Amino acid sequence: GAVVSQHPSWVICKSGTSVKIECRSLDFQATTMFWYRQFPKQSLMLMATSNEGSKATYEQGVEKDKFLINHASLTLSTLTVTSAHPEDSSFYICSARGQVADTQYFGPGTRLTVL
Amino acid sequence: SQQGEEDPQALSIQEGENATMNCSYKTSINNLQWYRQNSGRGLVHLILIRSNEREKHSGRLRVTLDTSKKSSSLLITASRAADTASYFCAPVSGTYKYIFGTGTRLKVLA
Numbered sequence: 005g006a007v008v009s010q011h012p013s014w015v016i017c018k019s020g021t022s023v024k025i026e027c028r029s030l031d032f033q034a035t036t037m038f039w040y041r042q043f044p045k046q047s048l049m050l051m052a053t054s055n056e057g058s059k060a061t062y063e064q065g066v067e068k069d070k071f072l073i074n075h076a077s078l079t080l081s082t083l084t085v086t087s088a089h090p091e092d093s094s095f096y097i098c099s100a101r102g103q104v105a106d107t108q109y110f111g112p113g114t115r116l117t118v119l
Numbered sequence: 120s121q122q123g124e125e126d127p128q129a130l131s132i133q134e135g136e137n138a139t140m141n142c143s144y145k146t147s148i149n150n151l152q153w154y155r156q157n158s159g160r161g162l163v164h165l166i167l168i169r170s171n172e173r174e175k176h177s178g179r180l181r182v183t184l185d186t187s188k189k190s191s192s193l194l195i196t197a198s199r200a201a202d203t204a205s206y207f208c209a210p211v212s213g214t215y216k217y218i219f220g221t222g223t224r225l226k227v228l229a
Contacts, residue, residue: 010161036215047207047219048162097161101215106150108209108217110162 007031008100010111017088018119025083025114027098033078034100038108039071042095054081088118121145122218123191123208131226138195140223142208143188151184151191152209156222162207165193198227 007030017023027037036055040048052073054060060073070092072084081100085092095115099108123142132138142151150169154162168175168184168191175182181194191210195202205222 006164008161038216047221048217050216050218053216095159099162099217106211107152107164107167108215109164110154112161113159115159 006102006107006109008034008098008109008111010096010098010114012114013112014115014117016117016119019089020087022084022086023088023116025085025096025098025116027081027083027100027111029079029100029102029109032100032102034081035078035103036101037075037081038099038101039073039081039083040097040099042097042113044095048097051083085116088116090118092116093118120209120211120214120216120218121148122220123151123210124220125206125208125223127223128221129224129226131228132198134198134200134227134229136198138198138202138225138227140193140206140225142191142193142210142220144191144208144210145189146212147186148210148212150211151182152211153180153182153191153193154207154209156205156207158204165206195225198225200227200229203227 011026039051052060052062054075062068075081097113099110126141152167153165179196207222209217
């Protein structure tokens with residue numbers, strides 16, 4: 005149990021385009037989902053926390069107008085990188101926490117490359 | 120929540136040997152969790168230890184928690200090449216935001 009999927013697993017796009025990444029909890033309801041980014045050989049950096057049906061809470065330094073997060077249902081959260089630039093190239097990972105779980109379960113990540 | 124700091128930053132051992140990595144944190148916790156990340160993948164949950172527990176086992180994994188020293192250790196016994204990965208701890212208190220440290224990069228040589 006406790007499987008989280010992400011789609012796509014990788015994406016290459018041109019500078020200036022927008023990219024949407026989906027995060028789904030497959031076998032449990034996720035009241036809270038988290039979005040992280042990770043640069044090569046570095047740790048995961050928390051970008052934002054999203055609760056179902058409410059606005060996401062962004063960490064300091066993360067542009068909320070650039071990284072749009074929607075958590076419309078208990079099993080789906082989306083991260084949209086708007087007007088992507090090469091410096092947005094990174095590994096984006098989501099995690100999900102259930103209503104009673106003490107644990108976050110992570111997706112497999114999405115590799116974004118902006119040309 | 121707070122950031123855990125893993126130590127050492129890198130560890131290289133021979134297959135069959137034991138690997139020990141440590142995690143330190145600053146304030147009281149509800150629980151502490153260990154995760155593994157293989158290169159280019161997401162994090163896999165390994166084990167959760169609660170603040171009132173001192174030791175927990177799961178297969179070849181043994182986790183200890185010393186709340187007086189605000190530290191935890193993860194021991195992997197009889198390591199295998201497949202254990203090669205980065206390992207992160209997540210001390211959890213209050214909110215469930217995880218703030219990760221740089222992790223321990225474990226390399227198991229065949």
